[in-house]
Amino acid sequence: MSVINKAKEKSNYKARIKRSLRRFYAQRWLQLFAILGFVYILIFNYLPMLGIQIAFKSYKPSMGFKGMFTAPLARNYGFYHFISFLKDPNFSIVMRNTVGLSLMKLFFSFPVPILFALALNEMRHIKIKRIVQTVSYLPHFISWVIVYGILFSFLNTSNGVINSLLQSLGKEKMEFLTGKEYYYTIAVISDIWKEMGWWSIIFLAAISGIDQTQYEAAKVDGASRFRCIWSITLPNIKSTIMIVLILAIGSLIRGGMGGSNFDQSYLLGNSLNYERSVTLPYYVYEMGLAQQRFSYATAIGLFQSVISLLLVLISNYVSDKLTGSSLF
Amino acid sequence: MLATYKNKRIKRSTEDYIIDFVVAIIVCFVFFVTVYPFWYCIVLSFNEGTDALRGGIYFWPRKITLENYNAVIGIDYIPTAFMVSVARTLLGTVLCVVFTGLFAFAISHKKLMGRKIYITAMIIIMYFSGGLIPQYMLYKTMGLMNSFWVYIIPNLFSAFNAVIMMNAFREIPDSLEEAAIIDGANDMRVFFQIVFPISMPTMATMALYSGVWHWNTWTDSAFFISNKSLKTLSNVMINLINQSESAAQTMVGNINQSQVTYTAMTLRPAAMIICVIPIAIVYPFLQKHFVKGVMLGSIK
Numbered sequence: 001m002s003v004i005n006k007a008k009e010k011s012n013y014k015a016r017i018k019r020s021l022r023r024f025y026a027q028r029w030l031q032l033f034a035i036l037g038f039v040y041i042l043i044f045n046y047l048p049m050l051g052i053q054i055a056f057k058s059y060k061p062s063m064g065f066k067g068m069f070t071a072p073l074a075r076n077y078g079f080y081h082f083i084s085f086l087k088d089p090n091f092s093i094v095m096r097n098t099v100g101l102s103l104m105k106l107f108f109s110f111p112v113p114i115l116f117a118l119a120l121n122e123m124r125h126i127k128i129k130r131i132v133q134t135v136s137y138l139p140h141f142i143s144w145v146i147v148y149g150i151l152f153s154f155l156n157t158s159n160g161v162i163n164s165l166l167q168s169l170g171k172e173k174m175e176f177l178t179g180k181e182y183y184y185t186i187a188v189i190s191d192i193w194k195e196m197g198w199w200s201i202i203f204l205a206a207i208s209g210i211d212q213t214q215y216e217a218a219k220v221d222g223a224s225r226f227r228c229i230w231s232i233t234l235p236n237i238k239s240t241i242m243i244v245l246i247l248a249i250g251s252l253i254r255g256g257m258g259g260s261n262f263d264q265s266y267l268l269g270n271s272l273n274y275e276r277s278v279t280l281p282y283y284v285y286e287m288g289l290a291q292q293r294f295s296y297a298t299a300i301g302l303f304q305s306v307i308s309l310l311l312v313l314i315s316n317y318v319s320d321k322l323t324g325s326s327l328f
Numbered sequence: 329m330l331a332t333y334k335n336k337r338i339k340r341s342t343e344d345y346i347i348d349f350v351v352a353i354i355v356c357f358v359f360f361v362t363v364y365p366f367w368y369c370i371v372l373s374f375n376e377g378t379d380a381l382r383g384g385i386y387f388w389p390r391k392i393t394l395e396n397y398n399a400v401i402g403i404d405y406i407p408t409a410f411m412v413s414v415a416r417t418l419l420g421t422v423l424c425v426v427f428t429g430l431f432a433f434a435i436s437h438k439k440l441m442g443r444k445i446y447i448t449a450m451i452i453i454m455y456f457s458g459g460l461i462p463q464y465m466l467y468k469t470m471g472l473m474n475s476f477w478v479y480i481i482p483n484l485f486s487a488f489n490a491v492i493m494m495n496a497f498r499e500i501p502d503s504l505e506e507a508a509i510i511d512g513a514n515d516m517r518v519f520f521q522i523v524f525p526i527s528m529p530t531m532a533t534m535a536l537y538s539g540v541w542h543w544n545t546w547t548d549s550a551f552f553i554s555n556k557s558l559k560t561l562s563n564v565m566i567n568l569i570n571q572s573e574s575a576a577q578t579m580v581g582n583i584n585q586s587q588v589t590y591t592a593m594t595l596r597p598a599a600m601i602i603c604v605i606p607i608a609i610v611y612p613f614l615q616k617h618f619v620k621g622v623m624l625g626s627i628k
Contacts, residue, residue, distance in 0.1 A: 024441055029515030030434040034446050037431030040485050041449050048458025048466055065469035068462070119354040122347055132359050134615060139362060141607050141614065143544035145562045149569045149600045150365045153372070158573070159593050161368065164383050193361065224343050262547075267566065288461045289551055301459035309456060 055081055055299035061292055074295065081299035090278065098253060098261065098280040101187055105256040109192045109199075110248055114241065116196055117203035118229060133204070136197025144263035147194055151186065151268070152177065177268070183276040187264045195258040199244065206240035207233060239325040246319050246327055250312035253280055253304055280304045366604075369597035373397070377591035396598035399590045405556055405564055406599070413561040416479040417542040417606075424538045425531060427484045432493035433519050454487045460551075467552055478552045479560070483542070489534045496530035497523060536614050543606060561603055568599050 024031060050069070056078030057071040074080035085091060116136070123129040139147070154161045155176035163173045176182045214232050223231070248257045255261030262281035269277030278286070284304065288297025312327075320326035367387075372380055376391040384390075400406055435446050457463075463482075472478040500523060508518050524531060549563035576592035 020441070027437070027440060027515075030437055030440055031442075033430040033515070033519075034434035034440060034442070037427070037434070037485060037490075038446055038449060040427075041453060041487075044466070044482055044485070045453040045457065046449075048462035049456070051458050051462025051465060054461070061465075065465050068465060116354065116358060119351045122351045123355060124348070128355065132355050135362050136358055137615070138366075138611065141540050141544075141611065142604060143546065143562045143565075145544075145546050145565045145569070146600050146603055149565065149596060150369065152569050153369060153593075153597060154365065159381060159383065161386070168383075196358075197362070224341070225347050226343060284460055285551075289464065294461050294465070298459060298461045301461065305456060305459060312455065 052298060052302055054295050055302045057295055059295045059298075061294055071295075081296045082303065084296065085300055085303065090283070093275055094278055094280055094283045097276060097278055101184060101261060101279060102252045102256060104184060104188050105191050105258075105260075106248055106252060108188050109195060109256055109258070110245065112192050112196050113199035114203050114237075117200040117207060118233065120200065120204060121207050121233070122225070122229070133197070133200075137201065138197070139194045140198035142194070144194075144260065144267060147190055148263075148267040151190060155186070178270060178272040180273040180276040183268065183273045186268065187260075187277075190264070191256065191258050191260050194260070199257060202244060203237060203240060206237040210236045238323065242319045242323050242325045243327065246312070246315045249315040250308065252311055253308050255279070255281075369600055372594050372596075373598035373601050375594060376589050377594040378589045380594050381591055393589070396590050396594045397602070399595055400599045400602060403568075405559070406561075406568075406602075408557050409559050409561040409564045410602070412476070412558060413543060416476070416560065417539050420480050420483055420542045421535050421539040423480060424484055424486060424489070425535050428486050428490050428534070429493055429524065429531065430519060431485065432490045433497055433515075433523055435490075436494045436497035450487045450490055454491075464551065473552055474555045474558065476558055478548060479542070482548070486538065489538065493527070493530060493534060496527045500526055532613070536610055539610065540607060540614070565599060565603055569596055571595070 054068050054071060056074055057068075058074045058080075059067060059071040063071055076083055088094075120129055120133055123132075152160075155163070157163055157173050157175055157177075160176070162176070166173055174182070176186060210233065214236075215228055218228050218232060244257070251257060251259055253261070255264070261279040262285070265277050265279045265282030266285070269282065280300065281304065284297050284301045287293045287300060291297075316326050371385060371387065371389050373396050374392050374394070375385055375389040375396075376393045377396065379391045431446075431450075434440060435443055435450075437443070440446070467473060467478055467482065470481075472481065504522055504526075505518050508522055509515075513521070544562055546560065546562040546566065549558075549560040550566075553559055553563075571592050573592045576590070576595055
């Protein structure tokens with residue numbers, strides 16, 4: 001009896017494998033495409049993730065790729081590099097700049113696209129509206145290097161536009177690019193300048209999706225234009241605002257929606273404003289590629305990734321509970 | 329009733345005027361602030377260098393000349409960097425769209441075995457990455473350091489583009505594909521002869537995004553390439569922008585030093601304009617489709 005059952009099971013099993021293989025063969029081309037991409041992702045995305053372990057090891061660049069897996073564990077149960085980062089004299093500077101700049105960018109560059117979208121929506125002249133909108137997102141497609149070039153042309157002390165104007169007004173020149181007291185302002189304003197128009201598109205799209213009868217009904221009831229914006233437009237784009245806010249908070253460490261902290265630190269930073277310009281993503285680069293302290297830089301990078309991931313999850317959870325809109 | 333309603337619409341309240349006024353100011357301000365920096369760079373790039381140093385040029389060139397552009401092209405590493413940028417943009421874009429497209433095409437089929445694994449693997453890498461150093465070590469091991477291929481191979485696949493393409497491919501009716509398969513076409517042909525042409529708007533948008541990204545990015549060239557003849561334009565631009573007045577005079581070869589009239593102040597914007605021109609050319613095509621892109625990007 002049991003022998004027969006076993007034989008049946010075996011033949012069932014065989015038949016199932018056969019069926020699977022036949023199914024697989026039928027979709028062999030699709031499988032080829034999927035597996036090619038899958039293997040690529042494994043090599044270029046997941047293999048480096050395995051490499052994160054050097055954050056807990058005493059790894060030296062001379063050990064090569066294999067060494068990432070065989071290097072000895074670092075002191076303090078592997079947490080040596082994390083502890084040294086906390087003790088790093090630059091730790092407080094890096095954290096203050098990263099958190100400060102990111103929060104300032106969030107606080108200033110997040111509402112601006114919403115206000116701009118509202119303003120554009122109130123514009124009666126359709127042609128002017130279209131032109132201004134088209135122009136406003138051009139900076140998004142320009143490299144940060146070019147934005148830096150523009151900032152340089154406007155802010156340098158010898159012949160920059162702003163300093164020439166100051167001089168002709170009889171005022172003293174200002175060291176915008178080397179004075180650390182200006183760095184935050186320049187970073188935040190250039191970030192707004194570059195990304196404002198781009199992010200306003202998504203809000204404008206949300207506004208254009210609002211049912212027009214709501215406005216007509218409000219008008220009949222005698223609502224003013226401001227009242228319409230406040231009570232119809234804003235509540236209707238609330239979920240869009242929340243989703244963009246989650247995205248912005250999730251990418252806070254990288255510098256908000258534009259993700260500009262690294263580019264700005266690298267391009268606008270120099271030895272004179274280092275105290276204000278160095279941010280976490282830049283510090284990873286500086287410790288790793290510039291100073292070749294690979295384990296240390298990976299530890300800082302992991303610290304950064306974990307904070308980012310937590311921020312996404314927390315903001316997603318809070319938004320889901322408060323407003324019902326979430327990413328996943 | 330109707331009459332009063334109509335009256336209200338024609339007669340504009342003070343509030344209406346205030347809002348129109350504020351809106352006009354905001355819109356004009358944004359327009360000026362966005363356009364003027366570009367305009368200023370154009371003006372400077374067409375002005376004679378030594379003349380520009382005297383100052384006072386804001387809206388129109390004073391002594392028009394093409395010498396700045398001549399000089400920029402004369403800097404030995406600029407034409408090379410330009411060609412490297414063009415090559416990486418064209419090759420990188422085509423390969424990325426095809427490679428990512430094939431993967432997206434495969435996972436857009438519900439019947440695909442292991443589909444969940446493929447999709448999960450793709451979603452995770454949108455939120456988490458190995459970081460700079462492990463990537464650096466990987467490229468080094470693969471021999472991508474100081475090789476042109478470091479621009480292409482690590483950027484073959486984009487998870488973000490794959491999600492957008494997958495959604496586009498799903499909208500294509502299954503019957504089209506089935507008909508082609510019955511006629512004896514394999515999935516490779518289905519992709520290139522049916523799916524790709526039908527999803528042309530999406531594919532074009534993806535190509536433009538990818539192209540703009542390839543043209544603008546500078547970090548890979550700065551991190552992984554030390555050979556000067558393999559640097560990209562956006563990377564060498566950093567050096568050029570940081571160049572001092574005195575260094576600018578000696579940068580350009582084959583020009584009689586006593587007749588030099590360009591300065592760093594005018595070379596810089598000329599080089600920047602050269603760098604922006606390709607973007608400006610594709611910009612009209614870009615903006616035709618990208619509202620869709622940014623919407624999808626937010627849903628990812």
